[in-house]
Every structure is written in structure tokens, then in C-alpha cells.
Amino acid sequence: MRETVKLISMEGFEFVIDREAAMVSQTIRSMLTSPGGFSESKEGVVTFPDISTTILEKICQYFYWSLQYSRGKETEFHIEPELTLELMMAANYLHT
Amino acid sequence: VQERFGNQSFRMERKTIDLEQGWDYMQTGITKLKRILEGLPEPQFDSEQYMMLYTTIYNMCTQKPPHDYSQQLYDKYREAFEEYINSTVLPALKEKHDEYMLRELVKRWSNHKVMVRWLSRFFYYLDRYFIARRSLPPLNEVGLTCFRDRVYNELHSKVKDAVIALVDKEREGEQIDRALLKNVLDIYVEIGMGQMERYEADFESFMLLDSASYYSRKASSWIQEDSCPDYMLKSEECLKKERERVAHYLHSSSEPKLVEKVQHELLVVYANQLLEKEHSGCRALLRDDKVDDLSRMYRLYHKIAKGLEPVANIFKQHVTAEGNALVQQAEDTATNQAANIASVQEQVLIRKVIELHDKYMVYVVECFQSHTLFHKALKEAFEIFCNKTVAGSSSAELLATFCDNILKKGGSEKLSDEAIEDTLEKVVKLLAYISDKDLFAEFYRKKLARRLLFDRSANDDHERSILTKLKQQCGGQFTSKMEGMVTDLTLARENQTSFEEYLGNNPAANPGIDLTVTVLTTGFWPSYKSFDINLPSEMVKCVEVFKGFYETKTKHRKLTWIYSLGTCHLNGKFDHKPIELVVSTYQAAVLLLFNTTDKLSYNDILTQLNLSHEDLVRLLHSLSCARYKILTKEPSTKTVSQTDSFEFNAKFTDRMRRIKIPLPPVDERKKVVEDVDKDRRYAIDAAIVRIMKSRKVLGHQQLVSECVEQLSRMFKPDIKAIKKRMEDLITRDYLERDKENPNMFRYLA
Numbered sequence: 001m002r003e004t005v006k007l008i009s010m011e012g013f014e015f016v017i018d019r020e021a022a023m024v025s026q027t028i029r030s031m032l033t034s035p036g037g038f039s040e041s042k043e044g045v046v047t048f049p050d051i052s053t054t055i056l057e058k059i060c061q062y063f064y065w066s067l068q069y070s071r072g073k074e075t076e077f078h079i080e081p082e083l084t085l086e087l088m089m090a091a092n093y094l095h096t
Numbered sequence: 097v098q099e100r101f102g103n104q105s106f107r108m109e110r111k112t113i114d115l116e117q118g119w120d121y122m123q124t125g126i127t128k129l130k131r132i133l134e135g136l137p138e139p140q141f142d143s144e145q146y147m148m149l150y151t152t153i154y155n156m157c158t159q160k161p162p163h164d165y166s167q168q169l170y171d172k173y174r175e176a177f178e179e180y181i182n183s184t185v186l187p188a189l190k191e192k193h194d195e196y197m198l199r200e201l202v203k204r205w206s207n208h209k210v211m212v213r214w215l216s217r218f219f220y221y222l223d224r225y226f227i228a229r230r231s232l233p234p235l236n237e238v239g240l241t242c243f244r245d246r247v248y249n250e251l252h253s254k255v256k257d258a259v260i261a262l263v264d265k266e267r268e269g270e271q272i273d274r275a276l277l278k279n280v281l282d283i284y285v286e287i288g289m290g291q292m293e294r295y296e297a298d299f300e301s302f303m304l305l306d307s308a309s310y311y312s313r314k315a316s317s318w319i320q321e322d323s324c325p326d327y328m329l330k331s332e333e334c335l336k337k338e339r340e341r342v343a344h345y346l347h348s349s350s351e352p353k354l355v356e357k358v359q360h361e362l363l364v365v366y367a368n369q370l371l372e373k374e375h376s377g378c379r380a381l382l383r384d385d386k387v388d389d390l391s392r393m394y395r396l397y398h399k400i401a402k403g404l405e406p407v408a409n410i411f412k413q414h415v416t417a418e419g420n421a422l423v424q425q426a427e428d429t430a431t432n433q434a435a436n437i438a439s440v441q442e443q444v445l446i447r448k449v450i451e452l453h454d455k456y457m458v459y460v461v462e463c464f465q466s467h468t469l470f471h472k473a474l475k476e477a478f479e480i481f482c483n484k485t486v487a488g489s490s491s492a493e494l495l496a497t498f499c500d501n502i503l504k505k506g507g508s509e510k511l512s513d514e515a516i517e518d519t520l521e522k523v524v525k526l527l528a529y530i531s532d533k534d535l536f537a538e539f540y541r542k543k544l545a546r547r548l549l550f551d552r553s554a555n556d557d558h559e560r561s562i563l564t565k566l567k568q569q570c571g572g573q574f575t576s577k578m579e580g581m582v583t584d585l586t587l588a589r590e591n592q593t594s595f596e597e598y599l600g601n602n603p604a605a606n607p608g609i610d611l612t613v614t615v616l617t618t619g620f621w622p623s624y625k626s627f628d629i630n631l632p633s634e635m636v637k638c639v640e641v642f643k644g645f646y647e648t649k650t651k652h653r654k655l656t657w658i659y660s661l662g663t664c665h666l667n668g669k670f671d672h673k674p675i676e677l678v679v680s681t682y683q684a685a686v687l688l689l690f691n692t693t694d695k696l697s698y699n700d701i702l703t704q705l706n707l708s709h710e711d712l713v714r715l716l717h718s719l720s721c722a723r724y725k726i727l728t729k730e731p732s733t734k735t736v737s738q739t740d741s742f743e744f745n746a747k748f749t750d751r752m753r754r755i756k757i758p759l760p761p762v763d764e765r766k767k768v769v770e771d772v773d774k775d776r777r778y779a780i781d782a783a784i785v786r787i788m789k790s791r792k793v794l795g796h797q798q799l800v801s802e803c804v805e806q807l808s809r810m811f812k813p814d815i816k817a818i819k820k821r822m823e824d825l826i827t828r829d830y831l832e833r834d835k836e837n838p839n840m841f842r843y844l845a
Binding site for chain 2: 027030031034044045046047048050092093095
């Protein structure tokens with residue numbers, strides 16, 4: 001299994017993150033665990049034409065924060081107010 | 097999280113997707129999926145395609161009305177399956193038959209599940225909100241329901257027939273594809289979506305019917321052709337195979353139902369014919385000691401309700417018959433043979449009964465797994481023949497005699513200590529089957545007394561050991577008197593030592609004859625008849641000396657002398673050589689008369705000794721007509737008559753220096769039976785009074801039955817005897833009859 005996944009924003013920015021982090025999103029998780037799924041020869045590369053770079057970056061941060069939180073490091077996740085609405089939309093899409 | 101927000105704050109702009117457009121795109125994905133399932137060359141979905149399909153659905157569901165297409169997409173989702181099934185799946189299935197059809201079905205079902213998995217992921221957004229809000233069936237269920245309604249419902253009957261045909265084929269010994277059947281039957285289970293209804297109604301019920309009729313046919317021919325053991329082997333094999341069948345491809349919940357059907361057809365329907373088969377049925381197996389076959393019979397019938405009852409019954413009948421045969425054999429031998437050989441036969445009988453018990457107890461434990469039904473059967477069988485009389489002796493007496501033979505010196509049984517312990521253990525167990533336990537106790541006590549008083553006991557430890565065992569089995573009351581007897585002897589020995597000291601200190605009191613006295617506690621010992629006799633003066637002196645001694649020890653006790661149990665050692669001064677004679681006290685009294693006179697007539701002796709005719713004849717016979725003729729009788733006929741006269745036989749001699757001259761023992765049996773009957777009357781009285789005291793008022797039937805129950809530990813009371821005692825108690829004002837209802841009794845305080 002490939003250890004990392006590449007997420008690409010609408011502007012073409014590539015975020016390479018751990019597979020485990022990406023799977024915080026149910027949508028991404030479903031895709032990665034589908035039958036006939038993505039083995040070593042296939043890259044886990046996902047393009048999100050509807051998500052901006054800023055938001056996608058924040059989402060990646062959220063993934064890592066979520067992993068830490070579930071491991072016991074209970075900190076706060078700060079969201080800049082101007083990002084809130086877009087972030088919620090993206091979260092809904094990604095089922096996070 | 098709220099579903100939608102106003103567009104104004106977004107930087108991103110989404111183009112509205114029109115339904116037809118969006119669906120066309122989805123259709124490409126569905127087509128791709130179908131190609132993959134059909135095995136056509138088609139690359140797998142990559143992450144790009146996956147996300148596009150997912151996103152398309154997502155967007156079409158999150159658009160503002162009238163472009164919110166959730167409902168339409170939900171319907172189109174279902175239609176996608178229906179279309180595929182109708183155009184491709186069903187036709188493929190309908191053109192095939194039997195095993196080919198089954199294989200196709202398994203393939204199509206597997207494909208369908210894959211299709212559902214993929215499509216439900218693409219359409220997943222519907223599950224999250226639309227379906228939840230309207231409480232509609234979720235995507236997974238919709239997909240499976242399509243298959244169930246369109247494919248399963250069409251074909252399940254045909255499939256069921258094909259499966260059952262294969263099952264019967266396997267039963268006939270042919271190889272079949274078990275994995276295939278397992279996969280097919282898994283469909284029945286899965287299609288129920290959590291319930292076993294479909295499996296049970298569409299498959300299992302038919303399979304059970306078919307299995308029942310299959311085994312019914314087999315059973316009807318096997319029961320004619322096969323012996324009981326062979327039939328049982330076949331049955332066991334069939335059950336094993338059917339269980340394997342369940343393990344391999346049927347659902348586990350079918351096991352008990354299938355087993356029950358097979359058992360019913362093979363073992364229940366033909367139970368009677370099987371067990372009663374003339375040369376190989378249960379009786380024959382018992383007769384021929386076919387332990388393995390009997391174990392099999394137990395295993396097979398154990399799991400069937402009430403299945404073991406006929407087997408236990410036959411077992412009981414068999415054991416009873418064997419026991420009765422032993423008893424009859426002993427009875428026949430006894431009537432045909434001389435008395436002493438007969439009594440040996442009676443002892444042999446007890447041995448054989450013990451062996452019989454051991455043998456069939458092994459059967460109960462090993463073949464029949466110690467099941468209570470069989471313990472009960474064995475018990476009841478033994479209770480039947482163990483209470484039969486043999487040549488006039490009750491089983492209680494026989495058992496007591498048997499014990500006596502083991503415990504006395506020079507008894508007929510020569511066994512090691514271990515073997516003796518073991519035998520005593522078994523004897524006590526046999527006692528449980530004898531209803532007249534009190535009769536046994538009395539005979540045992542009488543014989544124990546004889547062993548103790550005449551120093552004939554072989555081993556003290558064994559004596560104590562059997563008393564312990566009897567106590568454990570029958571309670572302390574049973575053995576208390578016997579234990580008292582054993583203790584008495586120990587005390588008597590101490591007493592004798594004191595007596596000898598006393599004589600040492602009072603030489604004037606010495607009677608000049610060695611005297612040993614054993615003082616017994618009356619209550620413990622059997623009652624002895626002792627007829628009054630005029631003792632010779634030497635003996636009278638002995639009695640008085642001892643009385644004098646005894647009064648120095650205790651003042652308030654009365655000594656009753658039992659001369660019938662006494663032994664005397666006399667020196668016979670015969671011409672040839674002196675010989676020591678060991679005789680009873682009575683015999684000694686007769687002989688000592690000849691110290692003063694040479695010749696005496698019968699009547700002389702009668703008057704001098706003051707005896708009854710019966711007793712005197714016995715005594716004189718033992719001294720003049722038996723083996724050792726110490727006295728010569730005139731005339732020298734074989735029996736003693738009142739006109740005979742007797743003389744000291746100076747010419748008597750024997751190669752031994754000391755001889756014992758036995759008196760023929762009086763028959764104890766009658767007395768024992770009388771004593772026991774007397775005790776029983778008291779016991780019945782006590783039981784009736786005890787019962788009435790606590791119940792106050794009781795009906796006739798109940799009183800009788802409670803009485804029987806209370807006394808059953810010791811003996812089986814005669815109903816007439818109970819009624820008689822009741823009448824007696826009424827005359828003695830313990831009870832009265834109710835004035836209105838003569839069948840009711842009342843206790844009178």
C-alpha cells in the first residue's frame with residue numbers, strides 16, 4: 001500500500017499527505033478501500049476542481065489535527081472566520 | 097452542518113448540472129462497471145473517475161431547486177439495477193439448467209453485490225441526507241431488493257429443486273460440488289437480509305420433506321434386510337453424514353431439524369421392530385454380550401425423547417430372567433441333593449448373584465453411560481429375584497449365611513484380605529435390594545453371636561469393617577446392637593481378668609475348676625432359650641462363686657445363666673487312653689452322672705436332670721448314637737427311646753487326644769422369623785402412632801400407604817398386618833374411627 005496520497009486543488013496545487021490522514025475523510029476513505037482498489041501500482045491522486053488551495057490546505061491541517069486529537073493530544077483547531085463557510089462546504093463534500 | 101449556503105460568499109462558482117447531462121455522465125460509469133462485471137477487457141476505476149462520479153451526484157443533490165435531483169437520482173439508481181437484470185442477468189439464468197444454472201446464479205449474485213457496492217459508493221450522498229430524512233430504504237437495501245424481487249423470486253423454486261437433486265445424488269454416493277451448494281444456499285440466507293425466513297420457507301422446508309421421504313424409503317427396506325446391529329451402524333453413519341452435510345453447505349440452523357427428521361424416519365418409526373428383532377434385537381444382544389452394539393443402541397436412542405424406555409425395559413426383563421434362572425437352578429439343586437450339598441449351592445447362588453450384579457453394573461456404567469433409567473432397571477430387576485425363597489430359606493437368611501461363611505474361621509471361602517473386603521462391600525450393596533432387611537439383621541446377629549461366643553471369628557478387622565459398611569447403608573440403628581455385642585466381648589475379657597484376680601485373693605472361694613464367664617448385655621444379644629437343668633454340684637459351686645464376685649462389682653444387675661451356650665472340657669478316663677472331651681454344658685451334666693453310677697436308665701437320667709423328653713433325646717443321641725459313642729446304649733438301635741439304658745463306654749478310643757462332640761444345632765430359622773415378626777408388630781404400632789400423632793386425622797388408605805413408606809427402609813409390611821394393628825390400637829384407645837366416616841381415623845391423645 002502506498003503510504004501517501006496526493007490531493008490537488010482547483011488551482012493545481014498538490015498536497016502530498018499520509019494516507020492515514022487522508023482517510024479521516026469518509027469520502028476519500030471509501031474510494032481508497034473500494035474493491036479492485038488502488039494498489040501500489042496506482043497512485044492515490046485526487047483532484048478537487050471545486051476546492052480552493054487555501055481551503056484544501058486547511059483541510060489537510062484538519063486531518064492531522066484530527067489524528068492527534070484522537071490519540072489524546074487535545075488542543076483546539078483554530079478556524080479563521082472568513083474561511084468558515086467554504087470550509088463547512090468542503091467538509092460536507094468530503095464527509096469529514 | 098447545514099446543507100447549503102447562499103452563493104454570494106463563495107469564490108467558487110459551480111455550473112448547474114442538468115439532470116439529463118448528469119445522468120449521461122453517470123451512465124458512462126455504470127456501463128464501465130457492467131463491462132468489468134461481464135469480464136470484458138476494461139481497466140479498473142481510477143481515483144479521478146471515482147471522484148468525478150461521486151462529485152456529480154454530490155453536486156446534483158446540493159443544487160438549488162428546481163435542480164435538486166435527489167428523488168430522481170434515487171429512482172434512477174434503482175432503475176439501473178432493474179435494467180441490467182432484465183436485459184442481461186435474467187436471460188443468462190433462464191437459458192441454463194441444473195448445475196449450470198446454479199453456477200450462473202452464484203456468479204450473477206456475486207456480481208450483483210459488487211455492483212451494489214460500487215454504485216452505492218458513488219450515490220452515497222443520497223444515503224446521508226435524502227434517504228435519512230424521508231426514512232426510505234437505504235441504497236444497499238434497494239440494490240439487494242432488486243435482485244430479490246426480479247431474480248430470486250423468479251428462480252428460487254427451480255434452484256431449490258436443483259439443489260435437492262444434488263443432495264440426493266450425494267446421498268447415493270456420488271461426488272458433488274459442495275462449495276457450489278454452499279454458495280447457492282448462502283444466497284437464500286443473504287437475500288433474507290437479516291431474517292432466516294427465505295432460507296427456511298423457500299429451501300429448508302422442502303429439503304426436510306425430501307430428506308424425510310428419502311430416509312423413509314431406505315428405512316423400510318433396511319428394516320427387512322438388515323440385522324439390528326447392521327441397521328444401527330447404517331443409521332449412525334447416516335446421521336454422521338447428514339451432520340457433515342450441514343457443516344459443508346447447509347446453514348447451521350438446519351442441523352437440529354434435519355437430525356430430528358432422519359432420527360424419526362430411521363429410529364422412531366421402526367423402533368419396535370428394530371429392538372424386538374428376533375435373533376439380533378436388544379434381547380439377543382444382551383444375551384450374547386454384544387457390548388459395542390448395545391453402546392451404539394444407547395447413543396442412538398439417547399437423543400430421542402422417550403427413546404431409551406423400551407431399551408431399559410428389555411434390559412430389566414433380561415436381568416430379571418437371568419436372576420430368576422440362577423434362583424431356579426439353586427432351587428432345583430436343593431430339592432435334588434442332600435442337605436449339606438444344597439447349602440453349598442445356596443452359597444454359590446449368592447456368589448453368582450454378586451457376579452451377575454457386577455456384570456450388569458458394568459453394562460449400566462459403560463454401555464448405558466450410567467443413565468438413571470438403567471440404574472433403575474437394574475435395581476428393579478434385582479428387587480424382583482433377590483426376594484425369592486430358595487428351598488425354604490429367604491434371601492435374607494442366605495445372605496447372612498454367606499457373610500458367616502466369609503467371616504468365620506475355616507469358612508468355605510478362602511480369600512485374601514482384599515478379596516474379602518471387596519466381597520463384603522458387594523454383599524452390603526445386595527442388601528439394598530432385599531426388602532426384609534430386618535430379617536437379615538436378625539440372622540446376621542444370631543450368626544455373629546455364635547462367632548463371637550465360640551471364638552470362631554477369623555478376623556476382627558473384617559468384622560468391624562462390615563459393620564461400618566452396614567451402618568453407612570442402613571443407618572446406626574441397624575448396627576447398634578451388633579456393635580454392642582462386639583464391645584461386650586472386649587469388656588468380658590477385662591471382666592475375666594478381674595475375676596481371676598479375685599480368685600487369687602480369695603483362695604477359699606476357688607471352685608477348683610477353671611471357670612471362664614462371659615457376661616453379656618441382654619439388649620444387644622439375640623434371645624436364647626435356656627432350659628432349666630439340675631446342674632452337677634461342681635458346676636453349682638462355680639455359679640455361686642462367680643455370683644459372689646460379680647456382686648462386688650455391681651449390685652443392681654441380675655445375672656441369667658445361659659447354659660445352652662456353655663462349653664465344658666472333661667477328661668474321659670477310657671481304658672485305652674485318656675481323651676479330653678469338649679462338650680456342651682448339658683452334655684457334661686449327663687456324663688458326670690456316670691461318675692457315681694455305671695449304668696443308668698433313660699428315666700433315671702430324666703428325673704435327675706429334670707429335662708424335657710425332646711431335649712434329653714437330643715443329648716443322649718449325640719453321646720451314644722452319633723460319631724463318638726461315649727456311652728453305650730442298650731439296645732444299640734439307631735434312635736433313643738424311653739426304655740433304653742446307658743452305660744459308660746470304657747472301651748471307647750480315638751486316635752486324637754481331644755475330641756469335640758457336637759450337639760446338632762436347633763433350627764434357628766423358625767425362632768428368627770418369629771422374633772422378627774414380633775418386632776415388626778411393634779414397629780408397625782410405632783409407625784401408626786407416630787403418623788397419627790402428627791396428622792391427627794387421616795383416611796384409611798393414606799394411613800396405610802404412609803405406614804408402608806415409613807417402614808420400607810427395613811421391611812415390606814403386610815397390609816393385613818397393618819390393618820390388624822390398627823384395630824388393636826383402637827381397642828387400646830390410641831385411635832378411634834370417625835363416627836360419620838368409618839374410613840377416617842382420629843388420634844386419641
